[in-house]
Amino acid sequence: MFRDIVFNDIFTILLITGLVIIATAKLVAPQRFSDFSYILSNFKYLKIYSKHQKFLDKFDALLFGNFIISLSIFSYLVYQNITNTKIISINVLFKLAFGIGSFFLIKVLIERLLGSLFEIDKLIGHYIFQKISYRNFIGVILLPINALLIFTITPTLVIFNIIITLLLIINILGVITSFKTHQNVIKANLFYIIVYLCALEIAPYIILYNVLIS
Template sequence: MLRDIISNDFFTIMLVVGMALIATAKLTSPKRFNDFISVLGNSKYLKIYSREQKFFDKFDALLFANLIISVSLFCYISFKFFTNTNTISPDTMFKISFGISVFILIKVFIERLIGSLFEIDAIIDQYLFQKISYKNYLGLVLIPINALLLFSFRPTLTFFYVTVILLFIVILIGLVTSFKAHQSLIKHNFFYFILYLCALEIAPCIILYKVIISK
C-alpha cells in the first residue's frame, strides 16, 4: 500500500496562494498595506483603521486567509520534523487549516458576545482589531520562514526555537500594545482583566495543546 505523501508541489501551491492573497490586499488597498507593514513599530495603522473597521473587512479577510495557510504549513512542517514522518495525507492539511480557522473564529465570536453582554462593544471591537492585525502580521512573517524550511535547507531544532521565539515576540508586542491602550480601564477592572486572560487567552491555548499532544 502506497504512503500518502505531500509533495513540494502542494506546498508551492499553498505558498503561491498565500502570496497571491497578500498581493491582492496590497493592490486593493496600497496605502493601508504600507501602514500595516510598519504596525510593529508604529501604532498609526491601529489608530486610523480601527475607526474604519467593518463587520466584514476585505483587507483583513485576505490577510486572515494567508494567516491560516501560513500557520497550517508551519504546523505541518513542525509535525513532520518532530515526528520524523512523511505519512500525512493531503486532506490533513485542509483539516489543520479548518481547525485553526474554527478555533480563531469561535474565540472571536465569544469575545464579541461578551462585549455585547457587558455593553462594551466599542472597546472589544477595538481590542479584537488590534489582535487580528498582529495575528495577520504573523502570516506575513511566516511566508519566508516556510519557504526556507521547505526549499532552502534542512530544518534544525535551533531554527524552530528561534522561529517560535520570533512569533511569540510579535504576539507579545500585540498584547502589550492592546493592554497599554486600555491601561486605565484595566487598572479599574483588574480582577475582570485577570479573569479574561485566564478564560479566553490562556485556557484555549492549554486546551488546544492538550488536544494536539493527545493525538
C-alpha cells in the same frame, strides 16, 4: 524521489496561493497595506484603522486567509520534524487549516459576545482588532519563512524553537500594545478583564495544547 516532488508541488501551490492573497490585499487597499507593513515599528496603523473597523473587513479577511495557510504549513512542518515522517497528507493539511480557521473565528465571536455581556464592546473591539492585525502580520512573515524551510534550510528542532519564540514575541507585543493603549479603561474594568483573559486568552490555548499532545 517521487514523494519529494509531490511534497514540493503541494507546498508550492499553497505558498503561491498565500502570495496571491497578500498581493490582492495590497491591491485592494495599497495605503492601508503600506501602513500595515510597519506595524512593529509604528502604531499609526492601529490608531487610524481601529476607528473604522468593521465586523466583516475585506482587507483583514484576505490576510486572515493567508494566516490560515501559512500557519497550517508551518504546523505541518513542525509535525513532520517531530514525527520524523516524510509523507505529506493533504487530508491532514486540510484538517489543520479547518481547525485553525475555526478555532480563531469561534474565539473572536465568543470574545465579542463577552464584550457585549460585560458592556465593554468598544474596548474589546479595539483589542480584537489589534490582535487580528498582529496575527495577520505573523501570517505574512510566515510565508517567506515557510518557503525557506521547504526549499532552502533543513528544518531542525532548534530552528523551529527560534521561529516559534519570534512569533510569540510579536504576539505578546500586540497584547502589550493593547494594554498600553487602553490602560485607563482596563483599570476601571480590571475584574472583567481578568475574567476575559483567563477565559479566552489562557484556557483555550491550554485546552488546544492538551488536545495536540494527546
